[in-house]
Amino acid sequence: MMVTGLIALPLLAALLSLLPRQHPLWAPMQTLLLVALNLLTLALWRQVGAQGDALIELPLGAGTHWLLQADGAAMTLALLTCWVGTATLVHSGLRRSPGVPDAFWPLAWLLLAVLNLVWLGTDLLTLYIGVEVLGLVAVAMMTLSGKPEALAAALRYLFATLLGSMAYLVGAGLLFAEYGTLSLPALAEVASANAATGTGFALMLAGLALKAAVFPLHGWLPAAHANALLPVSVLHSALVVKASVFVMMRHWLTLAPPFSDSALPLVMASLGTLAILWGSVLALRQTRLKLLVAWSTVAQTGYLLLAFPLLLADDPLLRQLAYQGLIYQMLAHGLAKAALFMVAGHLITATGSDRISQLTGTSRHLPLTLLTLGLAGISLMGMPPSAGFAAKWLMASSALGSGAIVWMVVLIAGGLLSAAYILKLLREAFREGPERDVFEHPPRLQKMSAFLLSLLTLLLGLSTLPVLSLLIGGAV
Amino acid sequence: MSVTDVWMIAGGGLMLIGLTGFLFARHLLRRLLAFNITGSGALLMVLALSGNDRGLAPALLVLTGMLVALGATALGLFLLRLWQQQSGHTDLPPPPDPDLDP
Amino acid sequence: MSAAALLLPLLTLALPLLLACAWVLPARWHPWLHRLTALAPLPALLLALLAPADLSLMLPGVLFGGLWLLDSLARALLVATALLWLLAGLYALRYPLATDEKTPDDGGQPGGSARRFQVFWLLTLAGNLGLLVSRDIAGFYTCFALMTFAGYGLVVHTGRAAARRAGRIYLVMAVIGEMLILSGLILAAAGAGAPALQVLPDAIAGHRHGAWLAALLWLGFGVKAGLAGLHMWLPLAHPVAPTPASAVLSGAMIKAGLLGWLLTLPLGIITLPWAEIALIAALVAALGGALIGVTQQQAKAVLAYSSISQMGLITVIVAAGLIAPGLWPVLGPAALLYALHHALAKGTLFLGVNGLAPRWRPLLWLPALSLAGLPLTTGAAAKLTMKAGLYDLAFPGLMLWLSLAAVGTTLLMLRFMFCLQREAGDKMPAGLMQGVTMVAVLASVTGVMWAVPGMGADWGARWGDAGDLFGLFWPVVVGLIIGGGCWASLRSAQPTGVVRAGVPAGDIVVVIERVLRGIGRLWARRPGKDWRWEKVVQWEDDHLHRIGDVALKLERHLQRWPIILFILLALVLAGLLVR
């Protein structure tokens, strides 16, 4: 019952948020809903930890049924969604804040609901609905900032996401035609390497890759993130991009094993490597803060793809390590990227301009913001003791175990590249330019929410076992 | 050639037409229409593929597909009109240059 | 470990160091400190003379385990050294030290203040006295290094260009010497267990590369003892140093090299293959020193070369000890006696350079001739014991060479008196300086007797057979005749003397300097001049920029055709999986 609550509660909150903002009860209601969401997610997380996966089935006739499964990975990402969602909503101010239009709250809650649906969904129909609605909600949120560039970016993103889900639909149809079932666990048993499965799987992968901004198809992401509202780009970069990758992982685990001897794993890993190199090099060349962070998202998605071939290793322990590494990387990147985007927003409001060269002297007047940037940066770089490092350690030891030294080297070298552009920001902040003491400080609540997110990455780095214990036996 | 094959070919043809329109149309409305055509083609393809007496699943799949296409078109039209009002163009400008580091 | 033994490190090492620190006090204490500095060596002298039996002290906490020992060897050297330092110290009381007002004309810098001289004086004294009594490797090497480096302060005191050049060469050779000694000590000590010095000779004797170790130590201490080829700093340093400093430098500090040899080399244990070469080199030093010394212009330079020649003779004794270990029991005391005699005589001569009124200057003939080995002088006694020891050494014509060296020394002494005559003119030194010099002369003539215990007893027997006496007498006579002739001819020519050319002081060092300067110029123009390791791993910004530009251009295309790329990817994936 609690599993459906994860989706129902945000939906209810979305409806309630339609109330006019001036209503005196509006703020307490929002806080109450947020607290409820946190409590529910934690309770479910502990329950899954204690009793294992919770499964809900709705029969759809003729042997097929609608499945929602709350396993370790789903709960971890639900936790991530809850944390980032809470931080973003708190960050955008529960009371009156001019920057954010009223439509943001209902859309945000809707986004959280759909995200939880995607995490929990284990059959093609649910996943199709989740991924599709997610795209539409994201497009709608992108237009909130009202700038023409945002509109153009939103349109471009709309066409991309529609095309992607079209391919996904055809893929699902092909698979259903072949095996007569939509549920992933059932497919896992019967899947075999034949033409129909191959094309269906390829179409689905391509569609999801387009929605997840994987390397060659990442064109729409930078413009979308740079021009959207700050909370929107936080939610999008931290969660929405990951949803598509998560669905890719779900499909990969069910359909990829028969194809493990083909060149697919190699292609996925090389796409990941290219994404890391491409994203980092371009992030280094950016002069505007938000664009730099956007390009960093493209780069970091590359890490997730690197783990895909490792999931097909023959030794179950190595597969589990890769699985844990992948989920932990999603968790670490989600938190760190959200914190980084918030900090970018604060720096822009503080210095009044989006350009990186204007950051001179901020380290003296915005110490907490710089500390958050540092902590988030450490996790993105994969430096100990952050969660990013723990993820990199898990994935690298899995790669080493299965003899894939190249991917291990890419993982480690990738950390250096991300260090390059993170420290480019810090270097500008440390520069002592002409005396400039008038910095428009963002409200304390916003700074604290960003700091808490980056602190989480540090805490998750120091104690990884609570989260990893849920992911035991994931990909086996 | 069985009935499913006919539907298959029709669906495939529709998708091809839609895709080419999607590629070459510059006008946003045309692209949206092209998308609708490909959508219906794909739905047709899915129905044809799944054949009959396969239970509720394919129907549900197609139903959601249609709903989603409807929602998407509505959103697209709304944005399209907003874009037309704001920028006066009916087609999308080339993507902004990723600006060079001075 | 009696209480008196504690005095050993205190009086020799700690007292002067404390006094050196005391010089930090403000100026009104300086006159008192000056007097105390002069008397600093007195306690050590009294300790050496009055200490009952052999004193020894073990302090495990200091360095690798401190060990101090006052045996007969140390006692004799301590007496002579302390006495010489005392005389030089009293002499320095009246010696015009403060030179920092005027800048010397020859492009040097103003010299150090009198205070700086006193501090360096005390440090050198501490080092010198300390090394005589300390018997653990680290302690001995510490005092040796302290004496060497502090000696630099005395050499460059006047600040003139010549002094700075002499100081530079002194320092370079001192560092080379120190490093040779350090490597020798490490190599020898690695084999030996305990950190004491007396373990070394047996360790070297037993070592498979014993000859090489001994060679290292021979050369290392040889720098201090003025071996041929390593002597260049001596003739440069002495003339420029203030007189008391050069007296101590030449008299006491050179003997440290000899002590080093006596303590570390396997004398009387094994024969060393290169001992003959060392003996020949010593003879070359003895004769060469005399030959070059005669051509010097300055009185102190002559004395410096005389020191080289005399040390050459002592080196002959030690080298003989290395050739025939059996002879060492006889040669050992001879070397010691000769060293003591030379210390006092040379010290007196240096003090006499500007310590005596013209009237009393002939008094210098006493130590001068004693050096030359005139019978009935301490010099003669030293030479007799040396020759007695060397008689049955199978070395062809050794006695002839020694006699020639004696002739050389006599010539040197004549040249010294000639130069002194010309240089000193009729300057009237202060009363105390004259008194001190007188005492020095007396000590140099008689001092040796009571310096070496048991020496005085069989003094009479020394002169027994006339044959030896004549052997000593003719070189002096020949030297006087030749010297007198030259003196007369020089006097008849112009007083300025035609012989201006002569060999420059420090002879071969001039050549070495020119060679090094040439190498320096070559090195400056070497091809790979500005290649640096740092460049190997240096990221250049333009590399990153170029990659970035290419990426940006490609990126523009990628963003323009998303749909085609999507179809392409779908086809690629399908192609892979359908196969």
Added chain:
Amino acid sequence: MSGHWTSWMPLLVLASSLVTALIIFTLPENRHITRGLLNLTGAVIKIVLVVVMVIGVERGMEFELRYTILPGVDFILRADGMAMFFAGLSSVLWLFTTLYAIGYLENSPNRSRFFGFFSLCVTATMGIALAGNLFTFLLFYELLTLSTWPLVTHRGTEKALKAGRTYLIYTLTGGAVLLGGVLWLYGLVGDVEFQEGGLLRHTPEALHGQLSLVFAVLIAGLAVKAAMVPVHGWLPVAMVAPAPVSALLHAVAVVKAGAFGIVRVVYDLYGIEFAASLNLLMPLGIAAAITVLYGSLRALAQSELKRRLAYSTISQVSYIALGISLFGPVGTIGALVHLLHQGFMKITLFFCAGNYAETLGVHRIDELDGAGRRMPLTSAAFTLGAFGMIGAPPLAGFISKWFLGTGAIAAHMHWALWVLIASSILNACYFLPIVHRLWFRPQRGDWPAEQTLSDRFETSGWLLWPAVATGLCIIGAGLFAGLPFSPLSWAQLVASREYLQ
């Protein structure tokens, strides 16, 4: 984690500076007194804790904190002999550097930020000292890189930022290489803890080939921080940092972390006998020898005082690596005791360089003429440091060179002795001219930027007394090396445990 108080001690040592760091970060800029007080109390508490642990370790007590941080990987903080050796050095020299930094940054901006990262840096160094296994060591090794970067770029000028960038390129790449090595090792043998005498000798024969390669990768990663040729480029460039930072980097924290890492890997991970049997020590020795000579040669050519000291550090730190490669207890003692002595000597030299820069505005060597007369105490300390570096007895440098020399003979690597001797001569060549200028050259014109920082002494007390104190430590460590609690006897105790009885 056992609840016993001894298991909390290592954490307390780390917390003593971590807590200070966090508080200082939040302190507003104008609270100088509280910041100074916080710093000093942190440093003093740390020394007290370290002393308690030293005595505890002496009596054989176990101080260990352990919890699993990653599946199959433990986070271990343990105080064994070797750990207390480095922790002792760091905490003592840190107190001096803190005092010095308070005086040095008297009225400069960003002091909260500086002292915050300053304390973070000491936390990382303490972590490195107390690390119980290679993973924890790597964790604090990287933390050290990140916490020292802001100190190098503290001034914020273009030069400082460029130096910081170079510093990061070197150290981050080094960290990445080390991570690769650690991963490879964990892949081969799982979580191996630091154990006196090393545990890797029990591994099966088949792995030995790979273990040698892993050794090479680990040493390559550590060599960056230990500034061995050719990855030493960052050290002279980082000289642009303020004096306490360059003293901190070169004498105590960063450079020593690399050297200590090599000591840990060779003695406590591989075990000296096992490393010798895989004949890994000869290449390490050769690499160290090259660095020793290269560092000294480059130091000769430097005209700036701090750059010359930087190159001298590059050569001196490789003495430790050279000492490690001398198989035998004497060589080990030489390496360990030099780890401490070089700390004291180099920190004195940098304090003096900082004093000259701060009080007289002197940065170049040829501006130092006559500084002895103007600042006698600082110049005396500098002279002590210089002669210590040359290895003149009775100073600390002589003791370590003596043991390194005898160790070289005992290990039948005679060429190592000649490298030491040559390096000592080179040290004399580039230190004695400076000492000559200090004492024997008159002052030429007035000083570039003279300030009278205190009426009674030559410069402010904060700057002067740390320099003099560490100078006296040089004599103390040298002259009284025989005493029980001297660096030498502690090194002998630790070294004896490394060799299997």
